[in-house]
Amino acid sequence: MQLDGILFDKDGTLFDFARTWNSWAGELIAETCRGEPERAERLAAALRYDLGAQAFRPDSPVIAGTNREAAELAVSALPEWTVEDMEVHLMESAARLVQVPATDLAPLLEALRRAGLKLGVMTNDTEYAARAHLDQAGVTEFFDMVIGFDSGYGAKPDPEPLLAFATAQGLAPERVAMVGDSTHDLIAGRAAGMVCIAVLTGTALEHELAPFADHVFPDIGHLTGWLAAA
Structure with a gap:
């Protein structure tokens, strides 16, 4: 992969x-x-x-x-x-609101960018709030695209905003991973033909997410190790 x-x-x-x-x-x-x-x-x-x-x-x-x-x-x-x-x-x-990062974001995102990956955010929050939160965390620069439910592409669990990211970045959907903490994220990812990765830093439990995911990790900090192994 x-x-x-x-x-x-x-x-x-x-x-x-x-x-x-x-x-x-x-x-x-x-x-x-x-x-x-x-x-x-x-x-x-x-x-x-x-x-x-x-x-x-x-x-x-x-x-x-x-x-x-x-x-x-x-x-x-x-x-x-x-x-x-x-x-x-x-x-x-x-x-x-000042968000609490799920892991140390800047080193993780920097490592993913160094690996040549295009990075995006797709949230059912507003794009305005998403950008404010990324700015507060000091990580906006790492993302190639930030999409909110109001950005014109729709909202999860529909796959359209995910496909909009792939199209805008010139990527094949099957070579993109959708990472999320809810079934909305994973259903959208599956419908878009993407690799689906669940994390447990939301409210859903592992047994609720696993049927919809290709992989389940405790948090996004595990992505670098998984990618290196893959």
Whole structure:
């Protein structure tokens, strides 16, 4: 096997999901609901967020969904908001968040680039937030393309945004790996004809991801060793 490119999901893949997003969501709910317990409980229920544990429930659609889908869920609990205003609210709040990397990103990405690989990010978050998070982590320069759900190519689990990366970089899809922490990532990768690699830095467990993946790693730091062995 030889790869020419790697396409990464963002949340739960480049960055640890629980250590990044659980506390953010609790703060967002409190801020949005102005500390009103009943409204906070409604919003948390809509987002499938456990206020007591301060964590997303494993079945929360927010985990792998788009910013638009999260906004629609939020507005179902807070109808005084429009979906459009909630989208902007979530995007701006998320963009200010300082992410927790899943591993030491710069050395890993530098090694992958030195190996001649084209690198990209495809996230169901907004492109605006994705670029803000990559900038905060100091790794934007390593990526040839950054795609959000709103970049014009669609969202996972559809394969179109993955194929857009391959096309833009002049790569055959079968020589690209899609790396992600959710079944959305892996279903999209399989439909695009790519190598599918699952990582366990999101909320999904190994037995949930393994049926959709060619390989399952604890985190993306294991990619260099796997590539060297391959």
